[in-house]
Amino acid sequence: MPNATRAERESAIKADPDRRFWQFATRMPSGCWEWQGGLSATGYGVLSLGSRAAMRAHRMAYEIAHGPIPTGLFVCHRCDNRRCVNPEHLWLGTNSDNTRDASEKGRIANQCMYQTHCKHGHPFAGENLYITGDGTRGCRECRRRLTREGCRRYREKKRAQCRTGAGGVR
Numbered sequence: 001m002p003n004a005t006r007a008e009r010e011s012a013i014k015a016d017p018d019r020r021f022w023q024f025a026t027r028m029p030s031g032c033w034e035w036q037g038g039l040s041a042t043g044y045g046v047l048s049l050g051s052r053a054a055m056r057a058h059r060m061a062y063e064i065a066h067g068p069i070p071t072g073l074f075v076c077h078r079c080d081n082r083r084c085v086n087p088e089h090l091w092l093g094t095n096s097d098n099t100r101d102a103s104e105k106g107r108i109a110n111q112c113m114y115q116t117h118c119k120h121g122h123p124f125a126g127e128n129l130y131i132t133g134d135g136t137r138g139c140r141e142c143r144r145r146l147t148r149e150g151c152r153r154y155r156e157k158k159r160a161q162c163r164t165g166a167g168g169v170r
């Protein structure tokens with residue numbers, strides 16, 4: 001029901017959140033399920049369910065698929081698409097007490113901000129970002145460097161073994 005009015009959408013979801021919720025997400029070729037309802041100022045899907053305060057659509061998607069979100073954890077996007085509600089693209093992120101405190105006070109709009117770069121400062125975006133087998137975000141630049149570094153060390157070790165006479169066929 002992509003053309004439903006906001007009231008129709010919300011009453012449908014309220015009646016049966018576990019099934020109706022997904023009718024308002026469009027499957028994109030990229031694998032993302034884009035929320036068709038309202039968007040927050042920061043670009044996240046939102047819905048308000050009657051007396052409940054407005055809820056982020058991706059948080060609701062996570063709860064329907066995986067159960068309640070533990071206190072203090074954030075639902076983050078692997079795909080960087082804030083409208084996306086595909087549970088496969090959502091993960092629970094922790095944060096330092098400092099930033100959590102700041103976000104609770106409303107000073108940080110996007111709690112997953114710390115995930116925009118790898119620990120070496122390369123951007124988690126575009127070509128450089130890949131999703132690893134265990135579902136975490138990987139940095140191609142770091143992977144390239146690690147591979148180069150690993151090969152170099154391996155060659156040096158081999159050379160050292162030749163010089164000392166160690167490392168022959170056992």
Ligand SMILES: [Zn+2]
Nearest residue numbers: 032079084089
């Ligand atoms: Zn996605």
Ligand SMILES: [Zn+2]
Nearest residue numbers: 118122139142
């Ligand atoms: Zn990196």
